[in-house]
Amino acid sequence: MMGPTLERAMVRATSLSQALALLQETAIPSQPLCGGTDLMVQAMTTQADGRRWVDVGSVDELRGISLDANGLRIGAATTCAELRVHPLVATHAPLLAQCAGQVGARAIQERATPGGNLANASPAADLAPALIAHGAQVELVSASATRRLPVEDFFISYRHTALSTDELILALHLPLSGDALCWHRKVGTRRAQAITKVALAASGLWVKGEAHCRIGMASVAPVPLRCRKTEDWLRRHALEPGWMDAAADILREEISPIDDLRSTADYRRTVAGNLLMAFLRRFQAAR
Numbered sequence: 001m002m003g004p005t006l007e008r009a010m011v012r013a014t015s016l017s018q019a020l021a022l023l024q025e026t027a028i029p030s031q032p033l034c035g036g037t038d039l040m041v042q043a044m045t046t047q048a049d050g051r052r053w054v055d056v057g058s059v060d061e062l063r064g065i066s067l068d069a070n071g072l073r074i075g076a077a078t079t080c081a082e083l084r085v086h087p088l089v090a091t092h093a094p095l096l097a098q099c100a101g102q103v104g105a106r107a108i109q110e111r112a113t114p115g116g117n118l119a120n121a122s123p124a125a126d127l128a129p130a131l132i133a134h135g136a137q138v139e140l141v142s143a144s145a146t147r148r149l150p151v152e153d154f155f156i157s158y159r160h161t162a163l164s165t166d167e168l169i170l171a172l173h174l175p176l177s178g179d180a181l182c183w184h185r186k187v188g189t190r191r192a193q194a195i196t197k198v199a200l201a202a203s204g205l206w207v208k209g210e211a212h213c214r215i216g217m218a219s220v221a222p223v224p225l226r227c228r229k230t231e232d233w234l235r236r237h238a239l240e241p242g243w244m245d246a247a248a249d250i251l252r253e254e255i256s257p258i259d260d261l262r263s264t265a266d267y268r269r270t271v272a273g274n275l276l277m278a279f280l281r282r283f284q285a286a287r
């Protein structure tokens with residue numbers, strides 16, 4: 001009996017218009033490939049579904065990191081290795097630099113991209129919490145239109161995103177983080193090559209005594225999650241007696257973790273609250 005095979009039809013796109021035209025063709029369904037670090041693994045464990053891979057990794061418009069008055073633009077095919085060391089990312093999106101340095105090991109970081117990380121839509125996607133905490137928008141492009149949406153709205157349900165079959169993730173747009181306190185922690189079985197059991201990335205700013213926080217989490221829900229209820233609660237109740245414990249309880253209610261091979265729902269709930277409190281202790285000290 002034949003097992004899964006890595007053999008696929010593949011075209012390397014040399015321009016954005018060519019990539020989009022290929023994705024639009026209905027006679028031969030296509031799927032974008034960037035670093036291939038998710039797709040190659042999936043190809044080894046599943047039968048080919050007849051889709052042609054369109055390699056978009058060297059399309060100019062999907063590459064590069066730049067800064068203008070609106071903030072940071074990061075091409076979807078930028079590698080995690082680039083995100084990890086780029087000075088603009090370190091300065092304006094420190095959570096992203098930190099998370100990129102925790103995607104697999106160095107060899108994976110040389111190939112893995114934010115476009116692939118988001119489109120793959122794993123609940124454990126490591127770049128998603130950082131992008132949510134930084135208030136990033138994802139820019140999608142097809143042959144006929146472009147649109148932007150907040151990263152947290154890109155994820156619709158388990159492994160399902162807002163991306164249409166004829167669209168590419170072109171870039172990510174991040175507002176400047178300013179004076180926000182940024183904090184991130186990934187909890188895994190060990191320090192390298194571990195899939196996240198629970199991760200939390202947060203940014204926080206005190207505005208006239210109010211706590212303005214953005215909290216992104218991975219591996220605690222069917223999708224990477226923005227914890228809006230907890231953020232709202234913090235804005236109204238931060239600094240009240242017992243507020244950190246109460247916020248941790250709100251967060252534990254807001255998430256919906258599961259038992260799986262890597263961890264249990266109980267453990268994830270406990271750790272999620274503890275991570276939030278670790279962030280809040282630093283946030284209070286920065287007041």
Ligand SMILES: Cc1cc2nc3c(=O)[nH]c(=O)nc-3n(C[C@H](O)[C@H](O)[C@H](O)COP(=O)(O)OP(=O)(O)OC[C@H]3O[C@@H](n4cnc5c(N)ncnc54)[C@H](O)[C@@H]3O)c2cc1C
Binds near residue numbers: 193
């Ligand atoms: C050993 C190993 C360890 C790993 N460790 C981690 C980890 O610690 N944390 C983590 O988050 N992930 C990890 N991963 C998963 C993977 O490396 C990341 O999700 C990576 O960011 C995927 O990017 P890619 O460019 O390789 O995606 P690809 O494999 O090229 O594509 C993944 C998906 O995204 C789609 N896609 C890619 N680019 C675009 C685009 N521009 N527009 C639209 N769709 C697109 C593809 O069609 C596919 O569905 C690991 C993988 C391996 C093999």
